Amino acid sequence: MKILMAKNYEEMSKIAASAVVESIRKNPAAVLGLPTGHTPEGMYRLLVRAYEREEVDFSEVTTFNLDEYIGLPPEHPASYHFFMAKHFFNHVNCDATKNHIPNSLASDIDGECIMYDRKLESAGGIDLLVLGLGGNGHIGFNEPDARLQTKTHRVRLSSATRKANSIHFPERDTVPMESITLGMEAIMSARKILLLVSGTQKRSILKQTLAGYISTDLPASLLQLHKDVLLIADEEALGKSTAS
Ligand code: GLP
Numbered sequence: 001m002k003i004l005m006a007k008n009y010e011e012m013s014k015i016a017a018s019a020v021v022e023s024i025r026k027n028p029a030a031v032l033g034l035p036t037g038h039t040p041e042g043m044y045r046l047l048v049r050a051y052e053r054e055e056v057d058f059s060e061v062t063t064f065n066l067d068e069y070i071g072l073p074p075e076h077p078a079s080y081h082f083f084m085a086k087h088f089f090n091h092v093n094c095d096a097t098k099n100h101i102p103n104s105l106a107s108d109i110d111g112e113c114i115m116y117d118r119k120l121e122s123a124g125g126i127d128l129l130v131l132g133l134g135g136n137g138h139i140g141f142n143e144p145d146a147r148l149q150t151k152t153h154r155v156r157l158s159s160a161t162r163k164a165n166s167i168h169f170p171e172r173d174t175v176p177m178e179s180i181t182l183g184m185e186a187i188m189s190a191r192k193i194l195l196l197v198s199g200t201q202k203r204s205i206l207k208q209t210l211a212g213y214i215s216t217d218l219p220a221s222l223l224q225l226h227k228d229v230l231l232i233a234d235e236e237a238l239g240k241s242t243a244s
Helices: 009-026 041-052 079-089 107-124 159-168 183-187 198-210 219-225
Strands: 002-007 031-036 062-065 068-069 128-131 155-156 178-181 190-195 228-235
Touching: 002 009, 009 041, 009 190, 009 228, 041 079, 062 107, 068 079, 107 155, 107 178, 128 219, 183 219, 190 219, 198 219
Parallel strands: 002 228, 031 062, 031 128, 128 190, 190 228
Antiparallel strands: 068 178, 155 178
16 A cells, blocks of 8 residues: 555545546546545535546546435535535536436345446456545445445445444434445555555554554555556645554
């Protein structure tokens, strides 16, 4: 894993946005894997700006989001459909037919998961996957567990994750119990991964992620086995002495 230490959140976002723009310039029909959460908001803002300045064209890009809460309609302000529209899709020239987010309102969730993997497979897999880091080490919604699932699947959210994510919900008790997430196979077969981490609250879990051990109790630790991961973390998350 290559580690890039950014001074702060803004710089982390800038480096991440530049990496995304560069990869689209190299391959205008790139397949992107996209995250939600507070961490990538700055990156999306800068990607929108790059589009407005005509520095990047998203028209041929295909996107696959990592996850979505089961049962939240797209118009719910905490849904990831809503997030993506608000922060990105509504402001750039992405082709909506090429933007994929799990349909967590599907009557057959297991069937939806199978379809999602099929769509990703026929798109050729992910060229560039951007990831955030959950406070408990989850990636996408692959939660710490004795076993991690390879395929897209429905997952029961841990109470730590529901608590952490409750800030995005009008009332704490409305955080869904389950979500759909890409599995570890799609994540680990992405050709390149950017892992974005910001803030002192992520410092301890990031340190454990990089500690040189892998464990399904810390899903992000598996990223240490991937051949092309660039960790872009700010000073607050990394602590000054950790960067190479
Ligand atoms: C959610 C998402 C993850 C994201 C994580 C961290 O649980 N499913 O994909 O990485 O939150 O969120 P934040 O960036 O807000 O800390």
